[in-house]
Amino acid sequence: MTTKPGAGLAGITAGETAISSVGKEGMGLNYRGYSIYELAEHASFEEVAYLLIRGKLPTSQQLKVYIRHLMSLRNLPDALKTVLELTPGQSHPMDVLRSGCSVLGTLEPETPENDEYHIADRLIATFPGMLLYWYHYHQNGKKIDTNVSNESTAGYFLHLLHLKEPEPLQTRAMDVSLILYAEHEFNASTFAARVTASTGADFYSAICSAIGTLRGPLHGGANEQAMELIEKFTSPDEAQTQLHEMLKNKSLIMGFGHRVYKTSDPRSNVIKHWSKLLADSVNDQILYPVSERIEKIMWDEKRLFPNLDFYSASAYHFCGIPTNMFTPIFVFARTAGWAAHIIEQRQNNKLIRPLAEYTGPSPRPYVPVEQRVSSSIQDS
Numbered sequence: 001m002t003t004k005p006g007a008g009l010a011g012i013t014a015g016e017t018a019i020s021s022v023g024k025e026g027m028g029l030n031y032r033g034y035s036i037y038e039l040a041e042h043a044s045f046e047e048v049a050y051l052l053i054r055g056k057l058p059t060s061q062q063l064k065v066y067i068r069h070l071m072s073l074r075n076l077p078d079a080l081k082t083v084l085e086l087t088p089g090q091s092h093p094m095d096v097l098r099s100g101c102s103v104l105g106t107l108e109p110e111t112p113e114n115d116e117y118h119i120a121d122r123l124i125a126t127f128p129g130m131l132l133y134w135y136h137y138h139q140n141g142k143k144i145d146t147n148v149s150n151e152s153t154a155g156y157f158l159h160l161l162h163l164k165e166p167e168p169l170q171t172r173a174m175d176v177s178l179i180l181y182a183e184h185e186f187n188a189s190t191f192a193a194r195v196t197a198s199t200g201a202d203f204y205s206a207i208c209s210a211i212g213t214l215r216g217p218l219h220g221g222a223n224e225q226a227m228e229l230i231e232k233f234t235s236p237d238e239a240q241t242q243l244h245e246m247l248k249n250k251s252l253i254m255g256f257g258h259r260v261y262k263t264s265d266p267r268s269n270v271i272k273h274w275s276k277l278l279a280d281s282v283n284d285q286i287l288y289p290v291s292e293r294i295e296k297i298m299w300d301e302k303r304l305f306p307n308l309d310f311y312s313a314s315a316y317h318f319c320g321i322p323t324n325m326f327t328p329i330f331v332f333a334r335t336a337g338w339a340a341h342i343i344e345q346r347q348n349n350k351l352i353r354p355l356a357e358y359t360g361p362s363p364r365p366y367v368p369v370e371q372r373v374s375s376s377i378q379d380s
């Protein structure tokens with residue numbers, strides 16, 4: 001079946017934004033005019049979150065205050081902890097975050113005092129704790145204290161996960177990963193957040209819509225599926241043979257391709273570099289070489305390039321992160337971008353309500369139920 005031009009809104013400009021620009025001339029990514037390369041090289045995730053949400057880079061004093069502020073917002077209300085304890089231990093962590101966000105919205109609803117900026121900061125500060133409180137409670141029967149003193153969100157997450165001070169290499173790799181995942185224009189989850197915001201709904205509802213949208217394997221869920229693919233193979237040669245088979249069967253290879261980028265994803269080489277450093281640090285001889293071989297085959301056979309999700313998978317794995325937490329990490333980061341977009345949408349709001357091309361039956365008379373006869377085998 002051929003897809004029509006514009007299907008899935010491909011190629012359609014659906015609104016304006018001053019937050020980021022994606023794929024101009026087929027590549028490149030800027031947050032509020034700053035290149036992702038410079039941000040990934042020099043900035044921290046907190047600096048980038050401030051830039052996205054507040055519209056400008058913080059001064060060093062503003063950054064210090066912002067980091068302290070985020071740290072002060074990490075406590076979880078008791079009622080939320082109870083809900084996390086009652087949430088089944090085998091739930092998908094994305095469902096835990098979606099529910100946790102919703103519960104926080106009932107405990108600390110949006111008001112003129114508890115405004116959009118404050119809720120954005122609160123969610124960025126609490127998402128890692130929410131996830132890991134639930135995780136340790138169900139995995140190890142421990143009620144962890146989520147108020148640990150790491151300044152960075154990256155270090156905070158790794159500390160709560162492993163319950164010990166994280167290594168600097170892993171912390172910086174995570175920090176860079178959060179920067180790369182923080183924002184990406186009108187991707188599906190951000191668009192979902194904007195649609196919800198455009199109806200006048202509260203901030204938490206818009207974030208819940210976004211989390212639900214991010215969960216799918218064609219969007220954020222791809223990093224988990226990429227990991228499942230990579231770890232199937234015990235050598236690059238095995239990966240090559242199997243991948244040829246998969247491509248022959250027209251399987252979708254997760255972590256490859258992109259709706260907007262046509263020649264490469266500018267974020268991929270950055271995370272690939274960090275994945276290599278982490279691979280060397282754990283003396284990996286399999287996952288990274290397998291990943292590189294898959295990348296080569298995808299390019300040779302399909303001219304498809306890895307997107308951010310592909311090398312994020314091995315990078316996270318080398319940090320000892322369970323695979324089903326990969327997409328939640330995307331949530332920690334993208335909350336900054338979602339928040340910026342909800343705020344921008346509200347500043348110049350217009351209900352987002354497009355039209356559909358109708359393909360159903362022509363108008364026809366209603367037939368009362370007792371007069372209806374079955375007209376096909378399927379009806380009987």
Ligand code: COA
Nearest residue numbers: 217218219222251252253254255256257258259304307309
């Ligand atoms: N593996 C194998 N083939 C792929 C592919 C992949 N990852 N991505 C695209 N293709 C193929 C499609 O099968 C299609 O081939 P066809 O023309 O023979 O039917 C062609 O490339 C165009 O793909 P299409 O699905 O129309 O592109 P899209 O813009 O709708 O999709 C994605 C973009 C990201 C959804 C798609 O590339 C994909 O599903 N990738 C895997 C999931 C993923 O990594 N998501 C994270 C995105 S950041």
